Every structure is written in C-alpha cells, then in structure tokens.
Amino acid sequence: MIGIGVVGYGYWGPNLARVVGETDGCRLAAIADASPAAEARAAKRHPSTAITSDWRALVARADVDAVVVATPVHTHFDIALEALRAGKHVLVEKPITQTARQAEILIDEAARRGLALMVDHTFVYTPEVQKIKSIVESGEAGEIFYYDSTRINLGMFQSDVNVIWDLAVHDLAILDSLFGLTPLAVSASGAGHILGSPENLAHVTIFFEGAMTAHLNVNWLAPVKVRQTFITGSQKMIVYDDLQPSEKVKVYDRGVTSDGEQDDAYQRRVSYRIGDMWAPHVPIREALRTEFDHFRDCILTGSTPLTDGRSGLAVVRMLESATLSMRQRGHPIDLELGKVA
Amino acid sequence: MIGIGVVGYGYWGPNLARVVGETDGCRLAAIADASPAAEARAAKRHPSTAITSDWRALVARADVDAVVVATPVHTHFDIALEALRAGKHVLVEKPITQTARQAEILIDEAARRGLALMVDHTFVYTPEVQKIKSIVESGEAGEIFYYDSTRINLGMFQSDVNVIWDLAVHDLAILDSLFGLTPLAVSASGAGHILGSPENLAHVTIFFEGAMTAHLNVNWLAPVKVRQTFITGSQKMIVYDDLQPSEKVKVYDRGVTSDGEQDDAYQRRVSYRIGDMWAPHVPIREALRTEFDHFRDCILTGSTPLTDGRSGLAVVRMLESATLSMRQRGHPIDLELGKVA
Amino acid sequence: MIGIGVVGYGYWGPNLARVVGETDGCRLAAIADASPAAEARAAKRHPSTAITSDWRALVARADVDAVVVATPVHTHFDIALEALRAGKHVLVEKPITQTARQAEILIDEAARRGLALMVDHTFVYTPEVQKIKSIVESGEAGEIFYYDSTRINLGMFQSDVNVIWDLAVHDLAILDSLFGLTPLAVSASGAGHILGSPENLAHVTIFFEGAMTAHLNVNWLAPVKVRQTFITGSQKMIVYDDLQPSEKVKVYDRGVTSDGEQDDAYQRRVSYRIGDMWAPHVPIREALRTEFDHFRDCILTGSTPLTDGRSGLAVVRMLESATLSMRQRGHPIDLELGKVA
Amino acid sequence: MIGIGVVGYGYWGPNLARVVGETDGCRLAAIADASPAAEARAAKRHPSTAITSDWRALVARADVDAVVVATPVHTHFDIALEALRAGKHVLVEKPITQTARQAEILIDEAARRGLALMVDHTFVYTPEVQKIKSIVESGEAGEIFYYDSTRINLGMFQSDVNVIWDLAVHDLAILDSLFGLTPLAVSASGAGHILGSPENLAHVTIFFEGAMTAHLNVNWLAPVKVRQTFITGSQKMIVYDDLQPSEKVKVYDRGVTSDGEQDDAYQRRVSYRIGDMWAPHVPIREALRTEFDHFRDCILTGSTPLTDGRSGLAVVRMLESATLSMRQRGHPIDLELGKVA
Structure with a gap:
C-alpha cells in the first residue's frame, strides 16, 4: 500500500485527495494546508487521515511514500524539492514550477534518487x-x-x-x-x-x-x-x-x-x-483516476510517467x-x- | 438613369450585374469579359445589354457613367485608372489593388476629377x-x-x-x-x-x-x-x-x-x-442591394462612400x-x- | 426530346420550369397561368417558351408530351384528368388530389392509357x-x-x-x-x-x-x-x-x-x-433534378415512378x-x- | 430545528439527505433503507445520523418531525399514510402514489391533521x-x-x-x-x-x-x-x-x-x-435547495406547498x-x- 500525502487543500486538492482514496493500492495518509478553514474541511471529509498545517511535517512522515503538491505555483519548487530529498515520489500540479531552471533541478534530483516525478497534466x-x-x-x-x-x-x-x-x-x-x-x-x-x-x-x-x-x-x-x-x-x-x-x-x-x-x-x-x-x-x-493509476504503476515499476518532469519542463x-x-x-x-x- | 458597365463576368460579376438591374435609377449598359464562355452566359441572362470582350471598349462607351470592376486583383489598377481617366465613377471588387501605392494613385485620380471611387467591401x-x-x-x-x-x-x-x-x-x-x-x-x-x-x-x-x-x-x-x-x-x-x-x-x-x-x-x-x-x-x-443604392446615392450627391478609396487603401x-x-x-x-x- | 408544359407559375412553378430546362432530353414547351403578373414573369424568364393564360390550351398543344401541374390543390384533379385524357404524361404537385376518390380515378385513367402518373413528393x-x-x-x-x-x-x-x-x-x-x-x-x-x-x-x-x-x-x-x-x-x-x-x-x-x-x-x-x-x-x-431525370426515364421506358399515383393515393x-x-x-x-x- | 427522516437511500435519496443537511432550520435525524448496502453508504456519509433498516422505526422516532419518502412508487402510499397518522409532515417523491384514490386518502389525512403534504415535483x-x-x-x-x-x-x-x-x-x-x-x-x-x-x-x-x-x-x-x-x-x-x-x-x-x-x-x-x-x-x-426551503417554510407557517397533495393528485x-x-x-x-x- 502506497501512502500518499496531499499538500494543499484549496480548489483542486480535494479532488486529488478523493481520487487517492479511490485508487487501488494507495492510501491517503496525510493532508497539509496552512489555512485553518481548509484543515477543517479536510478533517470533515477524511476523518481517518492525518491533517496538519505544516507541509514539512507531512513530508517527514514515515507513512508517506509519495507527495502530491496542489499549492500555488510559486511554492511548487520548495515543496517538491524537499519531498524528493526526503526520498518521496512526487506528483505536482501544473505548471510544474515557475521557471525552467527550477524544473531542471527537480528533474535532476528525482533522477539521482530514482524517484518518480510526475506533473498533473490532467487533460x-x-x-x-x-x-x-x-x-x-x-x-x-x-x-x-x-x-x-x-x-x-x-x-x-x-x-x-x-x-x-x-x-x-x-x-x-x-x-x-x-x-x-x-x-x-x-x-x-x-x-x-x-x-x-x-x-x-x-x-x-x-x-x-x-x-x-x-x-x-x-x-x-x-x-x-x-x-x-x-x-x-x-x-x-x-x-x-x-x-x-x-x-x-x-x-x-x-x-x-x-x-x-x-x-x-x-x-x-x-x-x-x-x-x-x-x-x-x-x-x-475520470481523467484523474487514470492518472493516479498511472502514478501508482510508475512508483511500483520504476517506469517513466507519461507526463514526467521533462514534460513539465518543456511546458514551462x-x-x-x-x-x-x-x-x-x-x-x-x-x-x-x-x-x- | 446612371449607365453602369460591369467588367468581369466570372464568379462574382454575375451577382453585381444582377443587382445593377435591381437598383432604382441604374441601368446595366454593358458587360465586358475576355472569355467567350463568359460572354455567352452574360448575353443569355442580359439579352438587352451590350456585351464585349474588350474592357477598354466598355470604358469608352458614352452610355457608361460608372464602371464596376470584378476582375482578378492584379488587373484592378489598370482598369480602374483608365475608367477614372475617362471620367467614370468606379466600384472595385475587394481588395482594391495589389499594392498600397496603386490605391494611392487611384484615390488621387478620383479626387482630382471629383469622381466616386468605392470598394466592394460587401460585409x-x-x-x-x-x-x-x-x-x-x-x-x-x-x-x-x-x-x-x-x-x-x-x-x-x-x-x-x-x-x-x-x-x-x-x-x-x-x-x-x-x-x-x-x-x-x-x-x-x-x-x-x-x-x-x-x-x-x-x-x-x-x-x-x-x-x-x-x-x-x-x-x-x-x-x-x-x-x-x-x-x-x-x-x-x-x-x-x-x-x-x-x-x-x-x-x-x-x-x-x-x-x-x-x-x-x-x-x-x-x-x-x-x-x-x-x-x-x-x-x-441583401448586402449588395444596400451597397448599390449607396453607390448610386454617392454618384448623385457627390458624397463620400462608406467604403471609399481610403478604406480600400487602409485594408491593402x-x-x-x-x-x-x-x-x-x-x-x-x-x-x-x-x-x- | 420530350415537350413539357407547366401549369401554374406561382410559388413552386418557377422552380419546376427552371429544372425542366436543365433536364437532358426535355424541353420547356409551354407555361400556363391565369394571372397576368405570373404570365409576365414567365415570359421574362423563358423568352423562347409559349406562355398562355389558359391551361386547356396548353394541354391541347401538340408539342406538349407531358404536363406538370403546380396549381392549388383543388384544381389538380381537373387538370390532371384532362391531360391524361389528352394522352399526356402527368407530374402533379403534392398532394396529388383533394380526395382519395379523385386519386383513384387518375390512377385508373393513367393505367388504362399506359401513361406515366407521378407525384412531386420532392423529399x-x-x-x-x-x-x-x-x-x-x-x-x-x-x-x-x-x-x-x-x-x-x-x-x-x-x-x-x-x-x-x-x-x-x-x-x-x-x-x-x-x-x-x-x-x-x-x-x-x-x-x-x-x-x-x-x-x-x-x-x-x-x-x-x-x-x-x-x-x-x-x-x-x-x-x-x-x-x-x-x-x-x-x-x-x-x-x-x-x-x-x-x-x-x-x-x-x-x-x-x-x-x-x-x-x-x-x-x-x-x-x-x-x-x-x-x-x-x-x-x-438538387432533389428536383433527380426527380425530373426519373420522370423522363419513366416516360421513355414505361417503368413505374417511385412516387406514382398509388403513392399519392396512399398519402391522401x-x-x-x-x-x-x-x-x-x-x-x-x-x-x-x-x-x- | 425540524428533525427530518429520509426513507429510501437508493438513487435519489442521497441527494435529498444531502440537501436536508444544507437547509437552514432542518436537521437530518434519521435514514431508513432495507438494503444493507444502502445502510452502509448512508452511515459513511452521515456519521452522526441514525440509520435503520426499518422505515416504521424511523417514522416512530420522536426526533423526526417530517418524513421524506424516496422509495419505489408502489410503497409511497403505505409509508406516507403511516407517517401522517404518526403526526409527521410528509414530502413524497414523484409521482405521489400509484393511483388517484391513494392520493385522495393522503390528502384527506393531511388536511384532517393540519400537516404539510408535499410532492417532490423538482422541476x-x-x-x-x-x-x-x-x-x-x-x-x-x-x-x-x-x-x-x-x-x-x-x-x-x-x-x-x-x-x-x-x-x-x-x-x-x-x-x-x-x-x-x-x-x-x-x-x-x-x-x-x-x-x-x-x-x-x-x-x-x-x-x-x-x-x-x-x-x-x-x-x-x-x-x-x-x-x-x-x-x-x-x-x-x-x-x-x-x-x-x-x-x-x-x-x-x-x-x-x-x-x-x-x-x-x-x-x-x-x-x-x-x-x-x-x-x-x-x-x-439547485432546485432541491429551493424546494426544501419551501417545505420548511410550509411546516413553520402552515401555508400550502406549491406542489401539494392536490398537485400530486392532478398529476396522477x-x-x-x-x-x-x-x-x-x-x-x-x-x-x-x-x-x-
């Protein structure tokens, strides 16, 4: 069972969290959002999931194998980088980063560690x-x-x-x-x-x-x-x-x-x-369900995601x-x- | 009664010729087309109109007060210029000419002679x-x-x-x-x-x-x-x-x-x-009927057409x-x- | 060449007359309409066709082999019946007649004389x-x-x-x-x-x-x-x-x-x-062109029209x-x- | 606070239960469905609501002031009648009953007791x-x-x-x-x-x-x-x-x-x-929200619902x-x- 943490529970995060729960082989381990209102909403819908205001705490959790980043674009880079450095697979909302340079750094980090880096190019x-x-x-x-x-x-x-x-x-x-x-x-x-x-x-x-x-x-x-x-x-x-x-x-x-x-x-x-x-x-x-099945398979088999870091970089x-x-x-x-x- | 000559009886010319006949105060005096097939078609539909293969002959006719030019673009300039020089009002298919310089010459010629110069910007x-x-x-x-x-x-x-x-x-x-x-x-x-x-x-x-x-x-x-x-x-x-x-x-x-x-x-x-x-x-x-009513009125009153030479020049x-x-x-x-x- | 007479030059008649002229093997021999205005319009568009105000005169013409009936419904029966009795093939506007009984009489008359009886079920x-x-x-x-x-x-x-x-x-x-x-x-x-x-x-x-x-x-x-x-x-x-x-x-x-x-x-x-x-x-x-080709072929070969009298009767x-x-x-x-x- | 019980948690019941929870002044007191699977779904989505397999038990609850009936049509009459007899207001899915006679009985019962009887004519x-x-x-x-x-x-x-x-x-x-x-x-x-x-x-x-x-x-x-x-x-x-x-x-x-x-x-x-x-x-x-606001108001003020029993009867x-x-x-x-x- 792959433990998944979702960072960001604003507009798109709730969809991602829901689909994690509907994906075979995945478990919604934790949700992080700095907003108390978002935390409350997350707690109500996911009573058996750990909720935190601190994304660093989520990234550090032992039961989190992969981190899904659904925060504003300017925060993608810091969160994804720290998650990779902590040995977690990463799925980032589009666009992957604010700059091409940041995307290159994430790609290198993931490659060096043999981790999946995927972008949520939903379409x-x-x-x-x-x-x-x-x-x-x-x-x-x-x-x-x-x-x-x-x-x-x-x-x-x-x-x-x-x-x-x-x-x-x-x-x-x-x-x-x-x-x-x-x-x-x-x-x-x-x-x-x-x-x-x-x-x-x-x-x-x-x-x-x-x-x-x-x-x-x-x-x-x-x-x-x-x-x-x-x-x-x-x-x-x-x-x-x-x-x-x-x-x-x-x-x-x-x-x-x-x-x-x-x-x-x-x-x-x-x-x-x-x-x-x-x-x-x-x-x-639902596209998200196909996407999370694919994310899970890439984690399990080590294969390259269809919408990998390179794809995210090309788009940026x-x-x-x-x-x-x-x-x-x-x-x-x-x-x-x-x-x- | 304004006598109108139509030069060019290919794709668009027949519409123009038909509308001339439907416009109060206008008379379809002559049609010119170098193609024998086009001449034959024109003769069949307009049995009481003079048909010629030579546009210069049409322009020279005394019963032609205004010339409608519906030939390929690269011929617009020569025909329109000669018509203006012969003292005829001119309505040219769009675009008015192949180059902006040509349009400027036509505008000057029409202005100097006090003739209407209008472009068929039908829309x-x-x-x-x-x-x-x-x-x-x-x-x-x-x-x-x-x-x-x-x-x-x-x-x-x-x-x-x-x-x-x-x-x-x-x-x-x-x-x-x-x-x-x-x-x-x-x-x-x-x-x-x-x-x-x-x-x-x-x-x-x-x-x-x-x-x-x-x-x-x-x-x-x-x-x-x-x-x-x-x-x-x-x-x-x-x-x-x-x-x-x-x-x-x-x-x-x-x-x-x-x-x-x-x-x-x-x-x-x-x-x-x-x-x-x-x-x-x-x-x-039908737009063409509104357009020909306007052309007639501009000829009669000397007012500037809505789609005048300046408009044609701006478009070119x-x-x-x-x-x-x-x-x-x-x-x-x-x-x-x-x-x- | 089959000579065709069109009776009725109101709303639909002009289309029928035009298509007769476009049909190989057919010739628009005559047009009849009791209205002087309709007669004038017909004369203008078909200068080489005989125009008459009297449909009986049209039916009687030697150069008319087939009669097309495009008059108000309540007149279909009389015109079609007289045409059949004069030995002419008949194409009637829809519906064929005002009553089923009238349609039966026309069907019998056409069958007895071996003439084509067709209804203009255009669709x-x-x-x-x-x-x-x-x-x-x-x-x-x-x-x-x-x-x-x-x-x-x-x-x-x-x-x-x-x-x-x-x-x-x-x-x-x-x-x-x-x-x-x-x-x-x-x-x-x-x-x-x-x-x-x-x-x-x-x-x-x-x-x-x-x-x-x-x-x-x-x-x-x-x-x-x-x-x-x-x-x-x-x-x-x-x-x-x-x-x-x-x-x-x-x-x-x-x-x-x-x-x-x-x-x-x-x-x-x-x-x-x-x-x-x-x-x-x-x-x-154009459906009418297919229809007139078919009418001509039925006349020439004696085959039964797709939209024959029986079809017209079933509809009525x-x-x-x-x-x-x-x-x-x-x-x-x-x-x-x-x-x- | 009006306590509401929902009978039937199949296709439409979940929407009704959700909207009860979103309606000011209403409280989702209980849900009844004979199917264990439906009971389980209801329990998951409404953890603080009483769930029962027995609609009679729901109707009998003291904290249920009004009963919403979302079961197959042939059961509407029995459930609605028993609810009215127990002094509960009733909102029934459309059509109100299987027969006009049944609807008349419900109308009489509601009128005699001064209870609201409303039909879910959502449109x-x-x-x-x-x-x-x-x-x-x-x-x-x-x-x-x-x-x-x-x-x-x-x-x-x-x-x-x-x-x-x-x-x-x-x-x-x-x-x-x-x-x-x-x-x-x-x-x-x-x-x-x-x-x-x-x-x-x-x-x-x-x-x-x-x-x-x-x-x-x-x-x-x-x-x-x-x-x-x-x-x-x-x-x-x-x-x-x-x-x-x-x-x-x-x-x-x-x-x-x-x-x-x-x-x-x-x-x-x-x-x-x-x-x-x-x-x-x-x-x-959402129509259902407008409808439940109206149901609540009718209960509180005693006014006649827009889609009352009479309306349900007319439709049946x-x-x-x-x-x-x-x-x-x-x-x-x-x-x-x-x-x-």
Whole structure:
C-alpha cells in the first residue's frame, strides 16, 4: 500500500485527495494546508487521515511514500524539492514550477534518487485525448499540418499569472503528449484589459519542424465558453469539442491534394476530398483516476510517467517563451538554441 | 438613369450585374469579359445589354457613367485608372489593388476629377454589421477591448494570393467600418501545406491605440465552416455568427470590473457581471442591394462612400504588412511611421 | 426530346420550369397561368417558351408530351384528368388530389392509357432520404421501431388546408418511400389558434404492423424552425436534421436489448449498446433534378415512378384519416377495412 | 430545528439527505433503507445520523418531525399514510402514489391533521421554470396557445412503470404549476419495443379550455438526449432547452395575427410579427435547495406547498388517463366528468 500525502487543500486538492482514496493500492495518509478553514474541511471529509498545517511535517512522515503538491505555483519548487530529498515520489500540479531552471533541478534530483516525478497534466489522461493520440500515432490522420485550439470563457481572473500560464498550459501539455514539444520558435500576442491585472487574452503560434504549426487562443474575457481544438492532417481532420455532451471527438475524412500542376496562371490544380465523418465512442472515465493509476504503476515499476518532469519542463519553457514574445508584440522567440544547450 | 458597365463576368460579376438591374435609377449598359464562355452566359441572362470582350471598349462607351470592376486583383489598377481617366465613377471588387501605392494613385485620380471611387467591401453593407456598428457607435458596448474573428472552412485554394488576402480582407473591411483602421502594429503567423501554394492558414493580431486588439483566424484547410466574431467591450459583449439561420447577432450583458484593490497577494479583486442576452431582430436584406443604392446615392450627391478609396487603401496596407510579418514568423510590423508619412 | 408544359407559375412553378430546362432530353414547351403578373414573369424568364393564360390550351398543344401541374390543390384533379385524357404524361404537385376518390380515378385513367402518373413528393428525391432508404433497405438498421419527425416553424398560414395537408404530407411521402404506407390505424390531435383558420398545429401517430409507429409533429406557429427526424431500429438509430449545413444524416450504433429475464421484481434485465456515430458523406444534388431525370426515364421506358399515383393515393388517404381523427380529439381511425376494400 | 427522516437511500435519496443537511432550520435525524448496502453508504456519509433498516422505526422516532419518502412508487402510499397518522409532515417523491384514490386518502389525512403534504415535483423549483412562470403569470406572453415538450434519450428502462409515468410526470408537474392541471380530455399513443417491458415511447396530447393544448413526447429509446419545451402565447414564444450550458430560456417576440379578413378565396389575411429574442439571465440555484426551503417554510407557517397533495393528485390522474388512452391507440379520455365528481 502506497501512502500518499496531499499538500494543499484549496480548489483542486480535494479532488486529488478523493481520487487517492479511490485508487487501488494507495492510501491517503496525510493532508497539509496552512489555512485553518481548509484543515477543517479536510478533517470533515477524511476523518481517518492525518491533517496538519505544516507541509514539512507531512513530508517527514514515515507513512508517506509519495507527495502530491496542489499549492500555488510559486511554492511548487520548495515543496517538491524537499519531498524528493526526503526520498518521496512526487506528483505536482501544473505548471510544474515557475521557471525552467527550477524544473531542471527537480528533474535532476528525482533522477539521482530514482524517484518518480510526475506533473498533473490532467487533460493528457482524458479518454478523448487518449483516443486522439491513438489516431495520430496510428498514422491514420497522415502527416499533421496543424493544431488549433480555442479555450475561452468569462473566467477566473488571476493576479499572479497571465492567461497563457492559466489556460494555454493545457494545450501545451496535450501537444507534448501528442507530438513531443520541441518546437523551433514561438510568437505570441496578448492584451490586458483590467487595470493592474496580467494579460487576459493571448494568441500563441508555435512553429515546429516541417510546416506544422500550433495556435492557441486563450481568453478570460469572452461572453461564452469555448473548448474546441482542430487537429488537421493530410489524411484526416479531427475536431475535439470538450463541451459537447457526447461525440466530443469527430474525425473527418476531408482534405486537399495537389499534383503540383497549375490549372492556369492563377489557379493551382487542387483536388478536394470530402468523405464521411466518424465519431468514435469514447468510454467515460475520470481523467484523474487514470492518472493516479498511472502514478501508482510508475512508483511500483520504476517506469517513466507519461507526463514526467521533462514534460513539465518543456511546458514551462514554452510558457516562458510565449510570455516573452507576448511582451514584444509577437516578436518571434527562437527555441532551437535552447535545444542545443 | 446612371449607365453602369460591369467588367468581369466570372464568379462574382454575375451577382453585381444582377443587382445593377435591381437598383432604382441604374441601368446595366454593358458587360465586358475576355472569355467567350463568359460572354455567352452574360448575353443569355442580359439579352438587352451590350456585351464585349474588350474592357477598354466598355470604358469608352458614352452610355457608361460608372464602371464596376470584378476582375482578378492584379488587373484592378489598370482598369480602374483608365475608367477614372475617362471620367467614370468606379466600384472595385475587394481588395482594391495589389499594392498600397496603386490605391494611392487611384484615390488621387478620383479626387482630382471629383469622381466616386468605392470598394466592394460587401460585409460592411450586411444588416448584421450595420446593426453591430450602431451598437458600437451608440456607446452601449462601452470601450471596445477586442475584435476576434474566426473565418475558416475547407476552401477554394488560390495560387496567386494567400489566405490573408482572400479571407482576412473581410474582417479588415469590417474593422475599418467599425473603428477606422489606423493601428499601431501588426503581427501575423501562418503556414502553407500544399506544395507550391501560398499560405493556407494564418493568424493575424492587430494592435490599436489603448489596449484594443484585433485577431483574425483565417484558414482554407479546416474540416468545418466557421464564421464567428467576438466584439467585446467594457459594457457589452457581441457575438456575430454568420452561419446561424437566425439570431446571427447576440449581445451579452457580461463583463468584469476591478476596483484596483487586491483580495490578497495573489488574487486581484474582480467582480463579474452576468446579465441577460439579447438578439436584436435584424431585417433580411441583401448586402449588395444596400451597397448599390449607396453607390448610386454617392454618384448623385457627390458624397463620400462608406467604403471609399481610403478604406480600400487602409485594408491593402494591412494585407501587405500582415503578409510581411507572416513571412518573418510574427515579427511585429510597426505601422505608425506609415501614418506619419 | 420530350415537350413539357407547366401549369401554374406561382410559388413552386418557377422552380419546376427552371429544372425542366436543365433536364437532358426535355424541353420547356409551354407555361400556363391565369394571372397576368405570373404570365409576365414567365415570359421574362423563358423568352423562347409559349406562355398562355389558359391551361386547356396548353394541354391541347401538340408539342406538349407531358404536363406538370403546380396549381392549388383543388384544381389538380381537373387538370390532371384532362391531360391524361389528352394522352399526356402527368407530374402533379403534392398532394396529388383533394380526395382519395379523385386519386383513384387518375390512377385508373393513367393505367388504362399506359401513361406515366407521378407525384412531386420532392423529399423522396433528396440525397439524404435516398441515403436513409439505402441504410434501411440494407437491413443495417435492423427491425425499424419508429419514425418520429418534427417539422415546425413560424410558417405560411393557409386558409384552405390545415397544417397536416401542408407539412405532414412530406413525412407521409417519405414513410411511403421507406416502408410502404399501409398502416393499421391513425390517431391525431391538433388545434387552430387564429380565428377562422384551419388547424395550425397537429400531432399524428400512425400504427403499423408489429410494434412500429410513426409520429409527426407539424406546426405553423413555432418560434424557431425545426426539421428533425429520428428513425430508430433494433441495430442502428438514424437522425436526419435537414437544417444542418452538413452531416444532415447521422447513424448511431446504439440500442437496448433484453434477454427476457428480470433483474428483480421491478427492473427488467436490459443491456445498453453505445457505440460509434457515423455521418456518411451525402453528395449535394438538387432533389428536383433527380426527380425530373426519373420522370423522363419513366416516360421513355414505361417503368413505374417511385412516387406514382398509388403513392399519392396512399398519402391522401392518410391526410384524410388524420384530419378525421384530429377533429375527434385523437379518436383512432382504423385503416384496415380500407385495405381490404 | 425540524428533525427530518429520509426513507429510501437508493438513487435519489442521497441527494435529498444531502440537501436536508444544507437547509437552514432542518436537521437530518434519521435514514431508513432495507438494503444493507444502502445502510452502509448512508452511515459513511452521515456519521452522526441514525440509520435503520426499518422505515416504521424511523417514522416512530420522536426526533423526526417530517418524513421524506424516496422509495419505489408502489410503497409511497403505505409509508406516507403511516407517517401522517404518526403526526409527521410528509414530502413524497414523484409521482405521489400509484393511483388517484391513494392520493385522495393522503390528502384527506393531511388536511384532517393540519400537516404539510408535499410532492417532490423538482422541476417546478428550478430557476428556469420559475422564470417562465413569472413571464406567463405577468401576462407578457399573452394568451397561451400551447405547451409542447420533448423529453427523450437512451434511458433507464423500467419494468414496473411505463415511460409516461417516468418522464411525462415532469411536464405534468410543470403544467400544473404554470396553468393548473384541469384539462378537458387527453389522447395518448405509444409503443413498447422490448419484449415484456412497458411502453418505452409515448406521445400525449392534453386538451384544455379554449384552444390551449399540451403535447408531451417522451421516449427511452432515442439516440440523443433532448429536453426542449416550447410555450407559445399570442404575444411571446418561449423556448426552454434544459441541455444548453447557458441561455436555457429564450423569449421570442414573434407571432401571427389575423384581422379576420380574407386576402382571397384561399388565403387568410395574416400578418407576422418577427421581433427580438431575449434570454433573461437566470441565476443558478439547485432546485432541491429551493424546494426544501419551501417545505420548511410550509411546516413553520402552515401555508400550502406549491406542489401539494392536490398537485400530486392532478398529476396522477393524468398519468392514469394518458396510460388508459395509450392502451386504446389514442382514444380520447374525457376528464370533465371527473372534475364534476
């Protein structure tokens, strides 16, 4: 039985604590939160779990084998590092850290000690993204041309992070899972409309090898909620609409091909393919449960998590670079030098 | 009775010719198209109109008071210039010309001769855009924060112009009509996926005075058709969905305000306003008919068209700058120097 | 070349006349309409066609081999009968006649003379209904359980026929095409809300052999337009939504099966099947063109039209019986006696 | 503090027990369920509540002032009657009883003892239905012409009740709340497609005074879920779509009027009004919480519940009559005699 401690019992922590209790082979050993109100809520829902206001005390407990970090981003690094140093496996809320440098340190520490370091990139574990991943990896969609996502709503304005760190992080995690996140460059633009708040809307374009691009439209100040992603390849076009009650993933047999000839001086000879649409049945399963099963298996077998430290680092690098470009009105940031280093 | 000659009877020309015939005070005097097949089609539908293969002959006709130019973009300049020099009023298909310099010459020529020079920015004359314009100009929507448009489908690939020139042109025309198109800078990214064809997808961000931005998502290679625009102000949020069978324009009484205080170190004090939604009835009227009534009135009264040469020039400048930025992966193009010049 | 005369140039007649001209092997010989305005419109659009105010003159013309009847329903019988007696093939707008007895007379007349008698049940010729027909007839959908259609909008109130005759007629024609329209009984309810007008809303249930039922919801007084039909079988469930811009036909691999056992006293043991959804590509083709190709072929080969007089009669019988039931608040009308007779 | 006992901890009981605990002035005193598994679940979630397998023991407790009945329908009558006889207020799950006669006995018993008898017609307490009620009662919608509801999905087949008792019950409760449920007649049709199961689809038409009708389309065997209701009056048309994420209630300023004159022999002179659409903001509140606040207030003040025994009886009478008509293929059931009795 793996003993698990959850640090942070605010917005997301209660979900994590609940799922620990629902995961075979895991036991919710302790919860830590500095807020007395949060402690009280935790105690009420988990009467047989140790509750503490001191995360260091939680990390030090002998019955805690793994630590789940669900605190504000600026505290991730200290807590995760101390947990690793205490020999505990670690699962951190996204984004893994505030800076790429911090993520690198955590990765090294985990590697040196042979501990699991995993990031809670929840979307990667949804049945829908897993279905899309299987379609993309099977080659059925052909060469991927672009990923274009809209993730907007009238949302929770935050004062410590901009909208890229809050919303684009989901798409970056999905991109890393589907394709590996080693792009050539990024260009972003954005704006803040509430005095003294960080940017509340942004558009991010990511340039990959070949002609593949990704574009992320994120916005806290939209009248309606949209969660829609297009993933277009040479053979199939996928639409993933997370707000549909069913048929969230649709696969269109549509496309364009050119034989390289010209029809005339002004029109290239292009032919269109318009075939069937297919919405595969995707079984309903809570992503967090799949994720915790995977975390447990990685601890038991020593295998590398799907969303490991490297994945968390890749995402944070993109968040940093996109923010940098956004502050310069879209000036492209070259990411290849980084790859070499 | 104003005699009107239509040059170009390909894809759009037949609509223009038909509407000339439906416009009070106008008479379809002549049609010119170099293609024998187009000539034959024109002759069949307009048996009492003069048909010619030579646009110069049409321009020279005494019964032609105004020339409508519906030919490929690269021919607009020559035809329009010769028509103006012959003392004819001119209505040109969008975009007005291939280069900003050409548009400037046409504007000068029309001004010197006191002739109407109008661009067929059709969307500006739709009842929906006119309703949005009245809402924006009344101040009801408050300070405008952003315009964000998605205009994608599996579309007609063109080999002479990229997708910005083909699709973003509509949004630029609408932006000019709503706000005046004098932005500070533009950043664009895009990609081409068909060998030898120009870019088939692009994202364009335009930076205006204050914090206002516009973003245009245009794409010829999307599985489904989307025509959706968000126009968000401090008091109201407008959604314009051109594919809805009715209620194309929706006005949401939603927004966010901040009193500038912090809730705590990490959360700004923000309050949300979520009120009613309202879909004003918009009477159905063909945009082209409204546009031709306006063209006739401008000819008769000497007033300046809503979509005049200046408007056409502003749009072409943006098309040029956005393309330039797109070829440099989003490198922002400063547009203020241009304004001074 | 088959010479075709169109009687009636009001709402639907111009479409029929246009399609005659677009049908290979057919020639629009003459148009008749008693209204001078309609005559003028016809003359303008069809300058080389004979125009007359007298349908009897049209029927008598030697260059008219077939007569298309697009006049008000109460005139169908006289015109069609005289055309058949003059040896002309006949295509009549739906519904074929005002009474079943009239339809029987036309059927007899056409049969005796070996002439084609066809009804313009347009929906039967849409690519969507033809696709559904091929799915149903292949057995892929299994045993059909029900057909349930909603056909409502804020519509054209008519004063001579009720909403069943105006709208349910489409579903009855589709039902006849898909399954043959020989039901056991019908029950209908309805109401009229505009003083002196016939019923503007109705619900019609049709009972077939086995457990199959059909239900038609028709309404002229609805705030939004709906055209949606569910066709559910033991193996597949089909949704046909005619207002979707694409994917009008969707096939769901869903259903329920019972092994006849009880789980307990109150719950039957039922298992649910929830599989993929599939939207077959349906090529775009105007139904009227398919219909006129078929009419021409029937004339040339002597084969029986898909929507022949018998089909028209079956539909009129249902319209009569449904109206009768509606006037008695749903009192069921037994249709089996009629079958025997 | 009102002590409340909940009988039945199966599908719906846990929600009721939770909401009791969230209602000011109420205390969850006891839970009864004959199933050991249900008892165990109840004990885990409500550690400080008395749990028993014997509902009679619960009813007899001194600290139970009111009994909530959430057991299968056939047990409602016995439990509710014994609770009333023991001097307890009663809230019963819908439908109140299996027969109208049973409901009458409960009503008499509650009246004689001055106890609150309320039915859990949950939908009546949703913010959406309350908003619609305020619009209808204000007269803003004018004279109501019809209520037309579609409530279908691939659903939970039940073996003891047909689909009318399971789904139409919701609309009947809403109808009673909006208009009072004293119709003139009912006609229903339906069918069962799973051997040995009750009817899984039904269409019910209800005839009211004047020309008002209601129609309910209920179905357990549909490929997609629909929850859509049209309520059309002479001045406004309301669409209530419960599956929309927001704007569930839309009010259309549309309609038709006739001045009673004829345009000609075949067309009544009718004019159409097509105005704005308006979606009032409806605050989000759980219906059960509103309902329990109301139950508590009725107990404390002695006022009559909105969904009282009379309402429960009216609904059961309709369920009985609709089922009776359905078994006779729509034969209308006259309800006026019942009213006199």
